[in-house]
Amino acid sequence: MRGIRISGWGIAVPDKVVTNDDMALNLDTSDAWIVERTGIRERHIGGTTSGLAIEAGQAALDCAGRTAAEIDHLVLATTTPDGIVPGTAPSVQHALGIKGGAFDINAACSGFVYGLVTAAGLIAAGSGPIMLIGSETLSNITDMNDRAIAIIVGDGAGAVIIEPVDGAGGLLSWNLNSDGSLRHLLKCEHGGTLFMDGKEVFRKAVRVVVESAERAMADAGLGPDDISLLVPHQANLRIIQAACQRLGIPEERTAVVIDRYGNTSSASIPLALHDAIVGGRVHDGDHLLLTGFGGGMTWASAVLRWGG
Numbered sequence: 001m002r003g004i005r006i007s008g009w010g011i012a013v014p015d016k017v018v019t020n021d022d023m024a025l026n027l028d029t030s031d032a033w034i035v036e037r038t039g040i041r042e043r044h045i046g047g048t049t050s051g052l053a054i055e056a057g058q059a060a061l062d063c064a065g066r067t068a069a070e071i072d073h074l075v076l077a078t079t080t081p082d083g084i085v086p087g088t089a090p091s092v093q094h095a096l097g098i099k100g101g102a103f104d105i106n107a108a109c110s111g112f113v114y115g116l117v118t119a120a121g122l123i124a125a126g127s128g129p130i131m132l133i134g135s136e137t138l139s140n141i142t143d144m145n146d147r148a149i150a151i152i153v154g155d156g157a158g159a160v161i162i163e164p165v166d167g168a169g170g171l172l173s174w175n176l177n178s179d180g181s182l183r184h185l186l187k188c189e190h191g192g193t194l195f196m197d198g199k200e201v202f203r204k205a206v207r208v209v210v211e212s213a214e215r216a217m218a219d220a221g222l223g224p225d226d227i228s229l230l231v232p233h234q235a236n237l238r239i240i241q242a243a244c245q246r247l248g249i250p251e252e253r254t255a256v257v258i259d260r261y262g263n264t265s266s267a268s269i270p271l272a273l274h275d276a277i278v279g280g281r282v283h284d285g286d287h288l289l290l291t292g293f294g295g296g297m298t299w300a301s302a303v304l305r306w307g308g
């Protein structure tokens with residue numbers, strides 16, 4: 001039996017910081033409205049999905065003390081690929097010098113958890129170390145003149161190195177879910193811009209996050225008191241707060257970076273995870289509950305035991 005552990009982490013965000021006051025210069029909005037309704041104070045805008053992924057991936061390699069040649073496969077979660085064909089992962093693989101297969105996963109904001117489970121499956125099937133990245137340039141598919149969506153999006157990337165370990169490893173439980181009948185709630189056609197029925201996505205998100213997170217805890221044989229850190233997708237602070245309350249996990253045990261990065265889709269969970277790790281909030285033996293939701297709709301949760 002082969003399981004996984006995470007041995008390295010890194011992030012990348014564009015240099016350009018756009019504050020809520022900057023947004024209010026062009027849009028009929030205000031810092032007070034954005035902070036109250038979303039928890040966002042600023043976001044980074046710019047770069048390319050591959051460029052951010054390369055930077056985050058290299059940082060994760062350096063952190064793990066690994067060279068690219070030691071990585072077997074690259075899994076890249078993104079909703080904003082550089083192009084339609086080829087995938088963005090091969091560009092990242094080539095730039096970093098990783099040897100094996102490289103492919104994109106598009107599961108919208110659940111992409112990082114989908115990627116984690118995919119990486120664990122590859123490792124169970126015999127793969128060596130895997131690089132998993134969530135990278136997004138949502139600003140490229142957003143109408144920055146539409147205040148309903150422009151204020152929530154941000155660009156960035158987060159990467160981890162996932163190593164094989166003998167035995168069950170750290171992925172204690174997981175579930176991946178989707179419901180394509182809800183695809184109209186959050187979508188972007190070829191050449192178009194993002195559309196989101198914010199209110200309806202909000203309502204559904206709280207329900208599905210709680211249901212899938214509770215299932216992941218039960219499958220791991222854990223309750224809310226056993227979770228050291230909740231690492232949720234960063235879509236809206238009010239969604240995170242509502243989920244915490246319903247799950248019985250205090251907000252103090254939650255990784256929140258939405259104030260600095262906005263909603264970065266599949267990059268948001270690794271950005272939040274990285275912030276918690278470098279902030280000294282993650283220790284060997286801790287149980288981390290990762291949970292994401294987004295367009296599709298897709299939603300997914302996983303429980304990780306850290307270290308080992």
Ligand code: UT7
Nearest residue numbers: 028029030033037109147148151198199201202235236294
């Ligand atoms: O990442 C994957 C999934 N995405 C999400 O989970 C996002 C979920 N949805 C949301 O986060 C929220 O629905 C939004 C932040 C997008 C919107 O917040 P809301 O509290 O649902 O606002 P709303 O759309 O119901 O609008 C309330 C009012 C409206 O005015 P009236 O009709 O009450 O006069 C809007 O026109 O706020 C107005 N409004 C704004 N005002 C200032 C909408 N956007 C803005 C804005 N600034 N940017």
